[in-house]
Amino acid sequence: MAGESWQTDDTGALFAAILGLKDAAEAERFFRDLCTIGELHDMAQRWAVARMLDDGLHYADISRRTGASTATITRIASWLNHGEGGYRAALDRLAAWRGAGVQAYRAKAADKGAAAKTTKARSRRSRTS
16 A cells, blocks of 8 residues: 555645644644535544444444445555554554543633634624724
């Protein structure tokens, strides 16, 4: 799976932009601007499948829970076990965060996102007044 020519200056710039985001709320805004709803749902589904595979669930159960085809689940399992290591790194980091109470971080990020939306709405209202 390695050796494909997917790495370009543009993909590098994209990854740099993602790494430069401050928090989950900023990432949510960036990805919503970048992706269609369908693309976000597809990525979220793949991530859900990877987490369920890592938890040891059977393909049929994963398919029933996520709506992903068994072909998609098989492909994700292949990347999880023989890919670039990205799924594994993210799953391991997620496990570490869970142990460190990342739910509190997630709630804090959501609060920041709501505050940013309120500020943006106030700014729009003041320009139209």
